[in-house]
Amino acid sequence: MLFLEYDGTRYGGWQEQKNARTVMGELREAAEGFFGRRVEIGGAGRTDAGVHATGQVAHLRAEPRGRPAVEQILRALNEALPADIAVKEVREAPARFHARHDAIARRYLYRITRRKTAFDKKFVWWVKEPLDVIAMTQAAALLEGRHDFARFRAQDPAKPDEPSVVVVAEAKVEQDGHFLLLHFEASHFLWRMVRRLTGALVKVGKGELTVADFKALVDGGRPDLDVAAWTAPAAGLFLEAVRYRSAP
Amino acid sequence: MLFLEYDGTRYGGWQEQKNARTVMGELREAAEGFFGRRVEIGGAGRTDAGVHATGQVAHLRAEPRGRPAVEQILRALNEALPADIAVKEVREAPARFHARHDAIARRYLYRITRRKTAFDKKFVWWVKEPLDVIAMTQAAALLEGRHDFARFRAQDPAKPDEPSVVVVAEAKVEQDGHFLLLHFEASHFLWRMVRRLTGALVKVGKGELTVADFKALVDGGRPDLDVAAWTAPAAGLFLEAVRYRSAP
Numbered sequence: 001m002l003f004l005e006y007d008g009t010r011y012g013g014w015q016e017q018k019n020a021r022t023v024m025g026e027l028r029e030a031a032e033g034f035f036g037r038r039v040e041i042g043g044a045g046r047t048d049a050g051v052h053a054t055g056q057v058a059h060l061r062a063e064p065r066g067r068p069a070v071e072q073i074l075r076a077l078n079e080a081l082p083a084d085i086a087v088k089e090v091r092e093a094p095a096r097f098h099a100r101h102d103a104i105a106r107r108y109l110y111r112i113t114r115r116k117t118a119f120d121k122k123f124v125w126w127v128k129e130p131l132d133v134i135a136m137t138q139a140a141a142l143l144e145g146r147h148d149f150a151r152f153r154a155q156d157p158a159k160p161d162e163p164s165v166v167v168v169a170e171a172k173v174e175q176d177g178h179f180l181l182l183h184f185e186a187s188h189f190l191w192r193m194v195r196r197l198t199g200a201l202v203k204v205g206k207g208e209l210t211v212a213d214f215k216a217l218v219d220g221g222r223p224d225l226d227v228a229a230w231t232a233p234a235a236g237l238f239l240e241a242v243r244y245r246s247a248p
Numbered sequence: 249m250l251f252l253e254y255d256g257t258r259y260g261g262w263q264e265q266k267n268a269r270t271v272m273g274e275l276r277e278a279a280e281g282f283f284g285r286r287v288e289i290g291g292a293g294r295t296d297a298g299v300h301a302t303g304q305v306a307h308l309r310a311e312p313r314g315r316p317a318v319e320q321i322l323r324a325l326n327e328a329l330p331a332d333i334a335v336k337e338v339r340e341a342p343a344r345f346h347a348r349h350d351a352i353a354r355r356y357l358y359r360i361t362r363r364k365t366a367f368d369k370k371f372v373w374w375v376k377e378p379l380d381v382i383a384m385t386q387a388a389a390l391l392e393g394r395h396d397f398a399r400f401r402a403q404d405p406a407k408p409d410e411p412s413v414v415v416v417a418e419a420k421v422e423q424d425g426h427f428l429l430l431h432f433e434a435s436h437f438l439w440r441m442v443r444r445l446t447g448a449l450v451k452v453g454k455g456e457l458t459v460a461d462f463k464a465l466v467d468g469g470r471p472d473l474d475v476a477a478w479t480a481p482a483a484g485l486f487l488e489a490v491r492y493r494s495a496p
Contacts, residue, residue, distance in 0.1 A: 083369045086363070117334055118334040119371065
């Protein structure tokens with residue numbers, strides 16, 4: 001069981017692909033170099049191209065010669081991985097642990113800045129227009145509970161029949177100086193859902209979408225509105241944490 | 249009066265130089281573009297190549313046509329400046345305000361990480377060896393007060409006669425998760441002083457320098473020890489704040 005953080009800027013996302021560098025691909029290369037044989041890897045969240053993680057969780061199954069200590073695996077992986085991927089912790093997991101199937105909730109953070117920042121252009125969305133944070137907070141509160149998020153997903157070709165009803169455990173807007181931090185927690189999220197929710201919340205903040213229209217979208221309505229066009233940039237998005245039944 | 253933050257990685261420091269891009273040079277270009285004429289600029293702290301700032305202060309004197317509002321100057325400078333330099337605030341200052349002469353104290357932060365981090369390789373020093381934080385805290389406390397820091401300075405060719413006695417108002421070590429944050433405040437600092445203090449404190453943390461030997465260095469002694477060789481990397485250092493008599 002691996003806890004990872006990464007700067008997703010240079011990668012085509014978490015999941016391995018042909019013709020693109022991916023975080024999981026880098027992890028596989030580091031792990032197979034260390035164990036000297038093929039390993040099985042899986043991650044809890046399929047972060048998209050350019051999306052970051054502070055709390056990705058992965059399983060890694062290998063049949064090592066000998067039995068290396070977790071500290072030894074941690075050190076070897078970090079030495080082999082590029083500077084923008086870090087393994088924070090390695091723990092022994094139950095034999096059949098599966099990072100994605102066993103996860104009961106994912107937590108995402110979207111970072112918005114309201115002024116230019118010198119340090120984190122790659123890690124934030126700079127919204128130059130004034131934002132009505134009270135309206136955004138009201139709209140975010142409407143997300144909690146069970147809703148049909150069909151209007152907020154991109155159709156995933158790998159999952160044509162995926163249901164679009166999701167139970168959102170938490171959605172809130174937090175002010176931290178010139179940053180707005182949007183927190184989302186749900187059992188799972190649909191493809192692009194967090195970025196489209198963020199984009200719609202920013203529309204509310206700018207006064208270009210009423211809270212009532214936002215509510216209609218959250219109930220699957222208003223097919224006339226082009227939610228996809230509002231999708232927030234990947235740079236501001238972080239997979240923050242993954243929860244398991246017995247808290248890891 | 250400008251409050252600035254910058255990622256110093258790409259620059260040859262704050263101060264204008266021939267043959268190097270500098271933060272002040274970029275600021276001059278942006279300001280002269282906006283005002284359409286030569287401006288007078290000065291900064292409170294001469295950060296070195298690769299050193300960052302979250303709280304640099306500068307004065308900027310121009311004879312503008314008309315009288316642009318501070319918000320207009322702020323917006324124009326940020327639009328013209330590169331992404332790694334941000335003006336946080338512009339304020340009208342008293343007519344003879346001088347960012348360096350009027351400053352009564354500078355505050356620096358040095359960031360150390362004890363594990364690999366994916367996000368801020370450019371903004372932190374990763375010390376892989378275990379560190380005795382208690383010994384470092386004891387050593388840091390010895391810095392407060394008036395001492396002869398001759399052993400911790402690099403000789404500045406521009407100031408051959410600069411005295412090496414400095415009154416340090418605060419020096420402390422703070423733990424924040426896997427980060428160690430070293431805070432230093434003094435009326436002024438000698439060239440390279442913060443990086444050499446940090447290097448020596450890390451030596452103490454590693455058990456390679458006793459607190460007693462550190463104390464001897466702080467009193468100007470132990471010429472046999474090569475403090476310069478321990479200089480901490482520029483990447484971890486930030487000019488955090490500059491204080492003025494009437495708190496800005």
